[in-house]
Amino acid sequence: MTRLLLCLPLVCVLALPLQAVDPCVSGTPVGKRPSPYSFLVATGPQRGQQTCYVCEQHEGNKPAVIVFARTTSDSVGKLVTKLDAATLAKKDSGGKVWMTLLADKADLDSLAKWAQKQGIKNAPVGVYEDEDGPPSYKLHKDADVTVLLFVKQKVTANFAFRAGELDDKAIESVLKAVPALFEAKPAERTEPVPQP
DSSP, X not given: OHHHHHHHHHHXXXXXXXXXXXXOOOSSOTTSXXXXXXXXXXXXXXXXXXXXXXXHHHHTTOOEEEEEESSOOHHHHXXXXXXXXXXXXXXXXXXXXXXXXXXXXXXXHHHXXXXXXXXXXXXXXXXXXXXXXXXXXXXXXXXXXXXXXXXXXXXXXXXXXXTTOOOHHHHHHHHHHSGGGGSSOOOOOOSOOOOO
């Protein structure tokens, strides 16, 4: 019995690293409809306006990529820049990429400067003023970055990364999912899109 009690803490300690490598699950699941949400845009023609790009993309059943981020790191900038380039290469599709920073308070000037420094030219960048994000998305508190790809009002790919996990390999895994967004032509709209 004493040996068992001495071994039990060791088993618990050895099991802890296994929990840390479990993939982070965050955001709308694959196959589900991403809900409309508005956020304050810091770059581009809609700067300073509350905008719902999900609504616009749902309207025409067009492809889209949402990047939810809790930090403005160089790796997030690299991800958004590469996603934007991939979408621009298929501009006839009407596809769109945007980044939503989750923060308690919007600092549009700092965010716009960060986007410019990262070389983000076309993809709008803005702030959702709540660190938890839009409630219907159920973004995990440990997810530093959540990426959702959707077309025809259905999520086709979902990626979530804890702080420090968004490296070059992770960025490439996201980029590999992008071509599937453009394989099917958008269908005609059959139902109205609810406005937030």
